[in-house]
Amino acid sequence: MLTDDVQIDRRILLEAESLICQGNEVILLAMSDGGDRAFETIGNVKVERVSGNELPYSEMVVLKVFNLYFKFIAFAFSFINAISQIIANRISSKIGRILFFLSRKTNSAFVLLGYKLRSTLILLHKRLRKLSTHERFILQRALFYRPDILHAHDLPQLKVAAYASNKFKIPLVYDAHELYPEIASLLPVQKRKLSSLEQKYIKRANAVITVNSYIADEMCQRYKIAKPTVLLNATNQPEYFDNAKKYDLFRNELNIEPHKKVILFQGWMSKQRGLQNLVRALAAMPNEIVLVFMGYGEAKSELLDIAIDLGCVERVYFKDAVPQSELLYWTASADIGVIPYQAIDLNNYLCSPNKLFEFIQAGLPILANDLPYLREVVFGEGFGVVSSLDSPEEYAEGLLTLLDESYYQKCKEQLSLKREKYSWREQEHTLFEVYDSLTHAT
CATH class of the missing domain: 3.40.50.2000 (Glycogen Phosphorylase B;)
Known part of the structure; x- marks a missing residue:
């Protein structure tokens, strides 16, 4: 499961707990709260916290290689400079200055070439992936767990989940908690961009879930898809809650x-x-x-x-x-x-x-x-x-x-x-039906 939540929504945890009770293992990738906990368990749900600024492993390797490259250039430049100095002391100073000048030019050329190669490779990597740095890191972490099913909670996680689903050829569940592109706080340009993103990637989902029939109808009409399955934002009473008691x-x-x-x-x-x-x-x-x-x-x-x-x-x-x-x-x-x-x-x-x-x-x-x-x-x-x-x-x-x-x-x-x-007890059966349809299809 993927979510942008820091304070994880009740719906996500209830769905995860229900799937765990059915014998599944659920790993939830959620946003970091700024603390030092990378891993935690909420109830029975295993949670990995990720921040928005990590680089994927592949890019970290590229950066390390280029750091070694630059260290080598610095060492080579120092070595050539030292040799030039020795030669200058033994022969004419004019030749020494020429060698020193040539060594600086050579070093500059190698450094410039290194920077250009580094920038070109990272830009190429971004364009091939078409994902942000954060999305690429999420993709890497999702692939690390080698999941059987991906479950994207809300629109911000749909794109990266679609990439991961395609990579492993596994089912994707898109769980729309709201009509995300219509949130009032978004600028018009953001709404258009998000609507276009949802239009593109919702069709890659093997199952679409949302919170009520009105949003389901709107998504069906808007994106020309089969009507999403309705899974209410229900909850259960706590174990020791007493309906007959007046709490004060x-x-x-x-x-x-x-x-x-x-x-x-x-x-x-x-x-x-x-x-x-x-x-x-x-x-x-x-x-x-x-x-x-x-x-x-x-x-x-x-x-x-x-x-x-x-x-x-x-x-x-x-x-x-x-x-x-x-x-x-x-x-x-x-x-x-x-x-x-x-x-x-x-x-x-x-x-x-x-x-x-x-x-x-x-x-x-x-x-x-x-x-x-x-x-x-x-x-x-x-x-x-x-x-x-x-x-x-x-x-x-x-x-x-x-x-x-x-x-x-x-x-x-x-x-x-x-x-x-x-109650959630009544709703979870709908979730099981969605997952049964995916596993039978595969």
Whole structure:
């Protein structure tokens, strides 16, 4: 498996663990976090960390050869210079100066030739590979393990995985976690380049997986491929999680009074996720409603400033992100989960975020923006309320609807009845079917 992740996505680890339980060995090549650990084990998954600046072994050999070449030239120049000096002392100084001049010219010519050869060979190597330095190193590490199947997680790893797949004539799985070329933070030129790259290399994949049917349909239409297999971003409850228990970790740690209702946003606090209006909505709602943000992000200071300006700062709490193994216990300690993703790009519009499945497994009624997949699950399954979350008023209306005792209990009942449908235990069978089709084909 190949990923550009440093903080490895839950989906990747769950897929790897499932394949390991089926008797496979999984090696995950992931990006380095800047530490000194090149190898680690996460659960049962073997992880090799790679940085973005290593050179492939073949290029390192070339560089070493040329370093030896330059050392030889330096030695030869020193030797010739010494001989010239000896001759100059024994015969006329004019001849010595001529020999010294010729030795310098010869040395310069050899050095220049060496540099040109070195540059030409490395440029030729790059053009033949058509891969960046980082991609060539990833290719080298992937080939080192001599895999039977390659699994590329998201678009940044698709190209190098396609090269490795072709090199060993082995199946390639492309796992698109999102509609990558449509991410809003990308420049138009980057979007065009990534879309072209995906168009070219997706057809080399033996199987394509993505996270929901809407993205699958879009990829099918866009790239003229068979509809990708849908594998949801589902998760499982921890082993000792108790559905009947009321967890109170937020109330205990943040000193929130027992009677207050906790509204939770968890994940990255981006300025583009509509969180500002969520805080503004709080100011117009009853005092027993409080808001907890759990995670990190650049919007934190802005959210705090809004709460101060509106006089509701004592009802807004921040909690650092917690390990994945603890997450659901914290999630279940809230009363309502909010998914406010705004339709700022096609990728967000078609999203099915991890937090949706975390809320489901924690039994948390959900307020979500009215986006296609969120509407299908949250409203369609009776897990909560979807609304066009474009203003504080819409947030407030949605939350108050959800907090109605009768409506709230109906949502809790539906979550209890249907949560297994959205568990990883149910989803992993789809992954096994994909892999079975590849192994039978080979």
